[in-house]
Amino acid sequence: MSKDNQILENLTSKEYEHGWSVNYEADEAPLGLNEDIIRWISAKKEEPSWLLEWRLKAFKTWQAMKEPEWSNVNYRKMDLQALRYYSAPKQSKNPKNLKEVDPELIAIYERLGISLNEQKRLQGIAIDVVLDSVSVATTFKETLGKLGIIFCSFSEAVKEHPDLIKKYLGSVIPMTDNYYASLNAAVFSDGSFCYIPKGVRCPMELSTYFRINAANTGQFERTLIVADDSSYVSYLEGCTAPQRDENQLHAAVVEIYAGAHSEVKYSTVQNWFPGDKNGKGGIYNFVTKRGICAGDHSKISWTQVETGSAITWKYPSCILKGDYSIGEFYSVAVTNNYQQADTGTKMIHIGKNTKSRIVSKGISAGKSQNSYRGQVQVMKRAHNARNFSQCDSLLMGNQCGAHTFPYIDIANPSAKVEHEATTSKIGEDQIFYCNQRGIATEDAVALIVNGYAKEVLNQLPMEFAVEAQKLLALTLEGSVG
Amino acid sequence: MLSIKNLHASIEGTPILRGINLEVKAGEVHAIMGPNGSGKSTLASVLAGREEYEVTDGKVLFQGKELLSLSPEDRARKGLFLAFQYPIEIPGVSTTNFLRTALNQVREHRGQEPLDAVKFLSLMKEKMALVEIDQKLLSRSLNEGFSGGEKKRNEIFQMAMLEPVLSILDETDSGLDIDALRIVSNGVNKLKSDKTATIVVTHYQRLLDYIIPDFVHVLYRGRIVKSGTKELALELEEKGYDWIKEEVDSTATI
Numbered sequence A: 001m002s003k004d005n006q007i008l009e010n011l012t013s014k015e016y017e018h019g020w021s022v023n024y025e026a027d028e029a030p031l032g033l034n035e036d037i038i039r040w041i042s043a044k045k046e047e048p049s050w051l052l053e054w055r056l057k058a059f060k061t062w063q064a065m066k067e068p069e070w071s072n073v074n075y076r077k078m079d080l081q082a083l084r085y086y087s088a089p090k091q092s093k094n095p096k097n098l099k100e101v102d103p104e105l106i107a108i109y110e111r112l113g114i115s116l117n118e119q120k121r122l123q124g125i126a127i128d129v130v131l132d133s134v135s136v137a138t139t140f141k142e143t144l145g146k147l148g149i150i151f152c153s154f155s156e157a158v159k160e161h162p163d164l165i166k167k168y169l170g171s172v173i174p175m176t177d178n179y180y181a182s183l184n185a186a187v188f189s190d191g192s193f194c195y196i197p198k199g200v201r202c203p204m205e206l207s208t209y210f211r212i213n214a215a216n217t218g219q220f221e222r223t224l225i226v227a228d229d230s231s232y233v234s235y236l237e238g239c240t241a242p243q244r245d246e247n248q249l250h251a252a253v254v255e256i257y258a259g260a261h262s263e264v265k266y267s268t269v270q271n272w273f274p275g276d277k278n279g280k281g282g283i284y285n286f287v288t289k290r291g292i293c294a295g296d297h298s299k300i301s302w303t304q305v306e307t308g309s310a311i312t313w314k315y316p317s318c319i320l321k322g323d324y325s326i327g328e329f330y331s332v333a334v335t336n337n338y339q340q341a342d343t344g345t346k347m348i349h350i351g352k353n354t355k356s357r358i359v360s361k362g363i364s365a366g367k368s369q370n371s372y373r374g375q376v377q378v379m380k381r382a383h384n385a386r387n388f389s390q391c392d393s394l395l396m397g398n399q400c401g402a403h404t405f406p407y408i409d410i411a412n413p414s415a416k417v418e419h420e421a422t423t424s425k426i427g428e429d430q431i432f433y434c435n436q437r438g439i440a441t442e443d444a445v446a447l448i449v450n451g452y453a454k455e456v457l458n459q460l461p462m463e464f465a466v467e468a469q470k471l472l473a474l475t476l477e478g479s480v481g
Numbered sequence B: 001m002l003s004i005k006n007l008h009a010s011i012e013g014t015p016i017l018r019g020i021n022l023e024v025k026a027g028e029v030h031a032i033m034g035p036n037g038s039g040k041s042t043l044a045s046v047l048a049g050r051e052e053y054e055v056t057d058g059k060v061l062f063q064g065k066e067l068l069s070l071s072p073e074d075r076a077r078k079g080l081f082l083a084f085q086y087p088i089e090i091p092g093v094s095t096t097n098f099l100r101t102a103l104n105q106v107r108e109h110r111g112q113e114p115l116d117a118v119k120f121l122s123l124m125k126e127k128m129a130l131v132e133i134d135q136k137l138l139s140r141s142l143n144e145g146f147s148g149g150e151k152k153r154n155e156i157f158q159m160a161m162l163e164p165v166l167s168i169l170d171e172t173d174s175g176l177d178i179d180a181l182r183i184v185s186n187g188v189n190k191l192k193s194d195k196t197a198t199i200v201v202t203h204y205q206r207l208l209d210y211i212i213p214d215f216v217h218v219l220y221r222g223r224i225v226k227s228g229t230k231e232l233a234l235e236l237e238e239k240g241y242d243w244i245k246e247e248v249d250s251t252a253t254i
């Protein structure tokens, strides 16, 4: 075995660092999935009847649907009746502020390196933390409130801002959209809601941190972001889960609405437990994310760094309805060991002079499979639509796979669509060159991979970019064969 | 400083180095010349620790210690530097970033604190002046799209930053224009001291007008077949290699 391979062996067996779990008293739904469970969840959350009806309708739709099989991933289907659809840490009901949040829960986040103490945060990031099925805390509410910005848990939004929720819930991703989105609509338990009023530039990053703690529990959260005309917001999402032998399901929905001249940046650093090095356990990350550029000159930008999950099935998309609207998708997807990722985007050009840009960087190591799947659709009235797609794959070792599935669908002849794709390998000569300057192999790999992913990492807010760089290095250290 | 004894190395079973002997002392400059394919770059790579080459026999001491069992990065950290004949491109990584990583790892090995951004930048400024390299080049992706000459100049800039004990320059002169050759050579000369040594691999006497060698060796078919002083280089320039090849081939026992 060469030295590089040995380092690979040592390093890829490194433990997932967020794999711990804690025991807390939980308020749980019984196992299984049926109408009664949905009623149970809705009652638990003291929801208005229209929302219960909406859930039940979604459930009916879902029952008639089949789990999709078109993606390039292989896995044993989950027994959805063996899951629990609600689990919440018992704490003083609806804490009004951080002081009322159970210190034990705050400690969980401290351990994850996320401080909920507003004074402690250096840079302004307001954060909503979701543990299993519920939001446990939201910071900086008051500061934001002065600007008319609403940032709170989904449950709270249903109670406090029912008109907004009624208007926008399911407006971008209908409850009938797809198998996982419909399931989410039926059983979602919490998530974040954010509303930026007209003309307001949100002064800090808004962020949701998702953590799955309980076993046998699916996490089904919804995030809804509404940016009114001429507003701006940058939103971050992070996530981790304990290391467990059985697979866990995460089926989230994120909807973004962007009014005229508004801009929404949505960044994700996904670090769900990927399974162990033999492919045991790990999160099934089946997520539906979509934004609509509803108004003219609006812009939605998705940036994702996907390092975790056993299986990722995720296509953050943009519907470019407003004239001159812009959609962007920047992605780094890393797979190692037995991970499988099928991820990409959809850019749907409806308005005139709409533009989209796709930059996808896949990195595969170990025995993993990494697929880019992207669609660029130009509708009939979308005059002068422009798309540029760049899909690169980096292979480490020769047991992994990289695949690209671009779909281009053009109904207006004035469209200009460009697609570039490359596949490369980390060269032994690149590593030797670094070694010769005194750089150890694992650091050389980190350097090369971060260089490769730079265009995407540059899109992330500063603090997040540094985290993401470290994460990339950690996921891949030494995986050169 | 460097003592090579009966070094044999092969690649994929083909012997390339077939008994190299060479002694380099601190303060010396050695030039290695020889026809294409004679094994000059192979020797440089083997000394730097490239894994593809298998050392089948021989011994190398560097600063009195066994060299061949060390990893490439440890050799570098102990002060061995190779300016590549064909520098490698690393997309998305600037020379600055690359060197900062390298220098701090070297410093760590030497038990020194990492340089903070301010100190690092002032060191960069100083060394940039030495080889007259443009700041803009250093913020671009390492070697990506660099011209041949820019790559070579960048190699010597890296050498200046890392302050090696033994520098091996593999055809650093090829690709440099006349002015650049003078500037880069002057840089190399300024970096020399009685504590460092330099091995220059070259095809041309021209370089040796600037970097004056104490010894000149001719490598042919994996062996040093002739050694002399700087006059040997002049003689080669004039007569080529045929006379040496004939000498060797007539007495060869292959």
Ligand SMILES: Nc1ncnc2c1ncn2[C@@H]1O[C@H](COP(=O)(O)OP(=O)(O)OP(=O)(O)O)[C@@H](O)[C@H]1O
Pocket (backbone or CB within 6 Å): B011, B012, B014, B016, B034, B035, B036, B037, B038, B039, B040, B041, B042, B043, B085
């Ligand atoms: N993988 C390989 N398999 C077989 N022979 C190889 C391999 N790699 C290099 N060689 C041979 O080793 C010999 C020495 O090559 P090397 O690069 O050391 O020559 P050099 O003296 O530096 O030549 P130049 O002056 O052209 O740079 C050459 O004949 C080359 O073809």
Ligand SMILES: [Mg+2]
Pocket (backbone or CB within 6 Å): B040, B041, B042, B085, B170, B171
């Ligand atoms: Mg050579």
